[in-house]
Amino acid sequence: xxxxxxxxxxxxxxxxxxxxxxxxxxxxxxxxxxxxxxxxxxxxxxxxxxxxxxxxxxxxxxxxxxxxxxxxxxxxxxxxxxxxxxxxxxxxxxxxxxxxxxxxxxxxxxxxxxxxxxxxxxxxxxxxx
Numbered sequence: 556x557x558x559x560x561x562x563x564x565x566x567x568x569x570x571x572x573x574x575x576x577x578x579x580x581x582x583x584x585x586x587x588x589x590x591x592x593x594x595x596x597x598x599x600x601x602x603x604x605x606x607x608x609x610x611x612x613x614x615x616x617x618x619x620x621x622x623x624x625x626x627x628x629x630x631x632x633x634x635x636x637x638x639x640x641x642x643x644x645x646x647x648x649x650x651x652x653x654x655x656x657x658x659x660x661x662x663x664x665x666x667x668x669x670x671x672x673x674x675x676x677x678x679x680x681x682x683x684x
Contacts, residue, residue: 556609556683557600560586561593561625562646563617567667571612574674589617590625597629601636608641610683613661615647622646623659630660642681 560571568586575584587593593613600606611629615622622645633640645659648667663677 556582557606558584559593559596559608559611559641560584561588561590561611561617561622562586562614563588564614567614567646571674574671575678590620590622590628592619593622593625594620594628594632597641598632601632601638607633607636607638610678610681611641611643613643613645615645626659626661642683644677644681 558575560568562568562571572584572586585596587596590613593611597608597611600608613622613626626643626645629643630640640660642663643661644663644665645661646665646667646669662681665673665677
């Protein structure tokens with residue numbers, strides 16, 4: 556399975572990679588630092604190899620393009636391609652971001668700071684771990 560981590564904080568990226576490695580064997584874990592790069596990466600993998608991400612961990616608050624905007628665009632592309640949607644876990648530090656984005660199409664959320672146990676539970680709940 557391909558996994559995409561989208562976060563502008565390199566420490567968070569390293570933590571998520573280590574948590575995922577503990578629970579789930581991923582074919583490839585890719586990280587990018589903003590929503591624009593996330594959309595470009597998802598699109599690039601589809602166009603070059605017809606591969607799709609099984610899991611995307613997406614920070615909502617980032618520079619260049621927000622996680623919310625990236626999520627909307629990724630879901631639009633998945634519908635256009637008629638592929639099974641990625642499991643998307645959004646990350647935020649404020650409940651307000653989830654309330655503001657109530658219509659967003661994500662599979663789970665996690666509040667920062669999070670623990671290894673919380674990430675493991677989410678992956679199991681999504682049948683990924």
